[in-house]
Amino acid sequence: MSTLAQPAGPFALGTFSTPGGAPFPGLLARERVLDLSRTLPWAPSDVRAVVERWDEALPLLHGLAADDALDRLPLEGLRVHAPLEPRQIFQSGANYRQHVIDLEVAHRSPDDPRTVEEARAETAAIMDRRAAEDLPYVFIGLPSTIAGPYDDVVLPAWAEQPDWELELAAVIARPTYRVSVEEALDHVAGYTIANDLTDRATVFRRDMKAIGTDWLRCKNAPGFTPLGPWLVPAGSIADPGDLRVTLKLNGDTMQDESTKDMLFGVARLVSYISHTSRLLPGDLVLTGSPAGNGLHWGRLLRDGDVMEGSITGLGVQRTRCVGESA
Structure with missing residues (x-):
C-alpha cells in the first residue's frame, strides 16, 4: 500500500491510528508519520484544526517534514482514516x-x-x-x-x-x-x-x-x-x-x-x-x-x-x- 500511496511533494497530511489507538493528525513524509498533535504549538486534535490555521501551519509543516531528528512512526502498521472531516x-x-x-x-x-x-x-x-x-x-x-x-x-x-x-x-x-x-x-x-x-x-x-x-x-x-x-x-x-x-x-x-x-x-x-x-x-x-x-x-x-x-x-x-x- 505505502509505495503506491506516496503523494506528490515533500509531505502530505492524513489521519492515522495505531492498533487500538485514537485517530491523530499526522504528517506523512518518506513513508513515516509524525504526530502533529504532539509537535504543532496548538496541539491540534485533528487535521481540520491544522487547516483552520493554514497560513500559520504551512511553513511549520515544511520545517517538520525536513527535520529527520523528530520521532516518527512507520506508515506500515498504521490505520489510515479519511484525511479530515468537513463541515460542508x-x-x-x-x-x-x-x-x-x-x-x-x-x-x-x-x-x-x-x-x-x-x-x-x-x-x-x-x-x-x-x-x-x-x-x-x-x-x-x-x-x-x-x-x-x-x-x-x-x-x-x-x-x-x-x-x-x-x-x-x-x-x-x-x-x-x-x-x-x-x-x-x-x-x-x-x-x-x-x-x-x-x-x-x-x-x-x-x-x-x-x-x-x-x-x-x-x-x-x-x-x-x-x-x-x-x-x-x-x-x-x-x-x-x-x-x-x-x-x-x-x-x-x-x-x-x-x-x-x-x-x-x-x-x-x-x-x-x-x-x-x-x-x-x-x-x-x-x-x-x-x-x-x-x-x-x-x-x-x-x-x-x-x-x-x-x-x-x-x-x-x-x-x-x-x-x-x-
Missing part, C-alpha cells in the same frame, strides 16, 4: 464534458428519433456553449457520508443501481465568501480523492418527476464518500486542471480521464460557490466525475467488488463493496 460538502454535477454526453445518451427516451451519433453531437455542442456562457451546477452533501480510503463500502439493500464516481476534491483553507476566479485558488489548502457513490435508480423521483433530482436519497448513505488517503498541499500540485483520474473495478480500468475535460475548473467552482455560500476551512469542493461510470458500462456495483481510485500525485484509495442484507 459542495458537489459539482455534470462537470465533465464526455461524462455528460455519455449520460445524456444513456438516459434518452426510447422515442428519441435521433441516432446515437446525433445525440452525442448535439449534447457536445450544448456542453461547449455551457462552459463558455453558463454557471456550474452544484449541490450539497452530508459529512456523514465520509469514509476512509480503505474502508468497506456498504451498499444499502434499497440501492438498486449503486455506481462509482471518482473525483478530485479541493479542501478549503480559510473562510471564503464572494471571491473572484482569480483569487479562488489562494483559498484552497490542498487536494484529495473522493469517490462520490450514487444510486442511479433514485437520482430522479419516481412519484413526481416534476420534483426533479433526489440527491439526499441517491448520494447520502453512510460511507458513500470514501475520501483520501491524503490531503496534499496545493503547492505540491502544479496544475489541478491537468491530473489523471483513474478508477479500476476488480483490476479493470473503468474511468481514465484528465481533469482537462472539466467544464468548470477548481477556481471557477470555488468562486461560484462562494458567491452564494460561505465556505469554511476544511470544507470539500468535489469537482465532478469523468466518463466511465457504471451506467456507461452497464455494470453497477455489487457485493465483493473492489474499487481502486487514483489521481496524479494524490495517492490511491481501495475500497471493497459489501452488500447489506435486505
Whole structure:
C-alpha cells in the first residue's frame, strides 16, 4: 500500500491510528508519520484544526517534514482514516464534458428519433456553449457520508443501481465568501480523492418527476464518500486542471480521464460557490466525475467488488463493496 500511496511533494497530511489507538493528525513524509498533535504549538486534535490555521501551519509543516531528528512512526502498521472531516460538502454535477454526453445518451427516451451519433453531437455542442456562457451546477452533501480510503463500502439493500464516481476534491483553507476566479485558488489548502457513490435508480423521483433530482436519497448513505488517503498541499500540485483520474473495478480500468475535460475548473467552482455560500476551512469542493461510470458500462456495483481510485500525485484509495442484507 505505502509505495503506491506516496503523494506528490515533500509531505502530505492524513489521519492515522495505531492498533487500538485514537485517530491523530499526522504528517506523512518518506513513508513515516509524525504526530502533529504532539509537535504543532496548538496541539491540534485533528487535521481540520491544522487547516483552520493554514497560513500559520504551512511553513511549520515544511520545517517538520525536513527535520529527520523528530520521532516518527512507520506508515506500515498504521490505520489510515479519511484525511479530515468537513463541515460542508459542495458537489459539482455534470462537470465533465464526455461524462455528460455519455449520460445524456444513456438516459434518452426510447422515442428519441435521433441516432446515437446525433445525440452525442448535439449534447457536445450544448456542453461547449455551457462552459463558455453558463454557471456550474452544484449541490450539497452530508459529512456523514465520509469514509476512509480503505474502508468497506456498504451498499444499502434499497440501492438498486449503486455506481462509482471518482473525483478530485479541493479542501478549503480559510473562510471564503464572494471571491473572484482569480483569487479562488489562494483559498484552497490542498487536494484529495473522493469517490462520490450514487444510486442511479433514485437520482430522479419516481412519484413526481416534476420534483426533479433526489440527491439526499441517491448520494447520502453512510460511507458513500470514501475520501483520501491524503490531503496534499496545493503547492505540491502544479496544475489541478491537468491530473489523471483513474478508477479500476476488480483490476479493470473503468474511468481514465484528465481533469482537462472539466467544464468548470477548481477556481471557477470555488468562486461560484462562494458567491452564494460561505465556505469554511476544511470544507470539500468535489469537482465532478469523468466518463466511465457504471451506467456507461452497464455494470453497477455489487457485493465483493473492489474499487481502486487514483489521481496524479494524490495517492490511491481501495475500497471493497459489501452488500447489506435486505
